[in-house]
Amino acid sequence: MDDKKILNKLISSVKEDSTRALGCTEPVAIAYTAYEAGRRIKDDKIKKLTISTSKSIYKNAKSVKIPNTKGRHGIDLAGAIGLYSKDLDIAPTLIFESLTEEILDKSLKLVDDGLVEVKYLENTPNIYISIKVETENSNVEAIVENGHTKLKEVLVDGKLVFSADEEKETEEKVDDFNFRDLSLEKLKAIVDQADPKDLMFTLEGIEVNKKAAQEGLKGYGSKLGKTLQGLRDKKIIEDNVLTKTRILTAAAADMRMGGGQCEVFTSGGSGNQGIGVILPISVVGKHEKISDENLAKALFFAHVLNKYVKEYSGKLSGICGCAIGAGVGAAAGIVYMLGGDEKQIAGACSNLYGNLTGMICDGAKESCSMKLSTCAEESVVAAYLALNGMITDDNVGVVGGSIEETILNVGKLSKEAFTQVDEVVIDIIDR
Known part of the structure; x- marks a missing residue:
């Protein structure tokens, strides 16, 4: 590959990882994953929200404060906020900008009612988040992997409804770069x-x-x-x-x-x-x-x-x-x-x-x-x-x-x- 093509690849790579963000990127990633699950549920009657992460994500998201929450923190709260942010029309890294009092109140109630489970997993990539949502009428799982906003797949009632375009990902890595x-x-x-x-x-x-x-x-x-x-x-x-x-x-x-x-x-x-x-x-x-x-x-x-x-x-x-x-x-x-x-x-x-x-x-x-x-x-x-x-x-x-x-x-x-x-x-x- 000639130098001009390498430069273009480098520019694309830097632009992908250098952007505006609000709040620590680990709670952001959890909220974004939950958003991808939440926007696909069939009703608002949440029975359980399960957040499973890599150790690195768990460690970095546990104690850092979340913007627009009046000084609160927590993996469970970040996931609940993402779950209720169903009309996200901004960049995923800015998900907390869309946080309203109504969303915060609903999120806090979900946490206080004991409906959010948080755990970390062994033997995962250092960036890994799985969000499972159980409702009265559906079950949804969304997974982010190898990047804070890199959605890998989404399953609704066990059926794969989204999968990252592996051919596109491979194409971005070829050309001997x-x-x-x-x-x-x-x-x-x-x-x-x-x-x-x-x-x-x-x-x-x-x-x-x-x-x-x-x-x-x-x-x-x-x-x-x-x-x-x-x-x-x-x-x-x-x-x-x-x-x-x-x-x-x-x-x-x-x-x-x-x-x-x-x-x-x-x-x-x-x-x-x-x-x-x-x-x-x-x-x-x-x-x-x-x-x-x-x-x-x-x-x-x-x-x-x-x-x-x-x-x-x-x-x-x-x-x-x-x-x-x-x-x-x-x-x-x-x-x-x-x-x-x-x-x-x-x-x-x-x-x-x-x-x-x-x-x-x-x-x-x-x-x-x-x-x-x-x-x-x-x-x-x-x-x-x-x-x-x-x-x-x-x-x-x-x-x-x-x-x-x-x-x-x-x-x-x-x-x-x-x-x-x-x-x-x-x-x-x-x-």
Whole structure:
């Protein structure tokens, strides 16, 4: 496949996983799955709603607050809301925007009446949700798999009424295109050759996520962003590009994890990772007076690299995705934007892996803003270190002989070592 076709595939892939979303994407995914089941039931007399998920979805959806619910949370509530959202005419990632008082009241009653069962399953893809609805006159099951809004199938009274078009999915993966076949050198070369006009869509994420950050500074969730801002104003912490990066990413995450009603722009299908990719690059871009054209290229490169990492680690894992994916994408994007070469870009990624690999994901919650803001600030540090000649040694710890080998190593950790983390974390948070 020639470079132009690869670029077009990359653009389509980034657009699919980088979009507006309201609320944490795991409750969103549960609500969307329930919506797909609910719109096919024959009556409103619900006898039982059963929500079965992967461990990763369960862990991330259990405690995070849901927008427009007055600070409530819960997998059961997210599913009930989706079940009653039968006239969704917006993007699935914005399903909570359609939440009304009537829907919330009906959802809370369904939960309070004990009609919602929640459980997690063994041996599933890390993104897996099954919603079963039993009514007086019908039984419906909807399944989402391998993507937060990727509907796999729907069954009504045991009959398959929807199945993902396997031929189309296969067609999208053919033409000899596979993320794993691309090296960092190849990815950079493709982005170098791209017409900036084709990548300007990435700039929308800056506007969206800065707005989310400004809202978050009013004080949501753990109020980390607002508190850091206060410390800066008191001159307890420095007022510089690192602090600004940390404050804005913390504030945006505070808002999102605290159930705020402001959209964020995602990366790799994750809202927090969208914040972690976009805001560090935009803060440094403004500080360094980077043109919109170069900023768009840097953002695109960062989104692609975040997705590239997920090909090895999975979209959800026991390691914090902001540390091993979004932070790495941001570091690479910053070096690229500032004119760094391939060695410096790879070095910035290695610096971050040498620093933050091993940060566990213990579920989506308000304190995620602490991890996210740490990853965001360290992505900026890692980039500037690499640009100034400080790069962690090869073949030490998880850092391999090349950035591709390092990413492979981290993916191995995610899928072979950290698979037990979800189980242990669930045991802890279920006590």
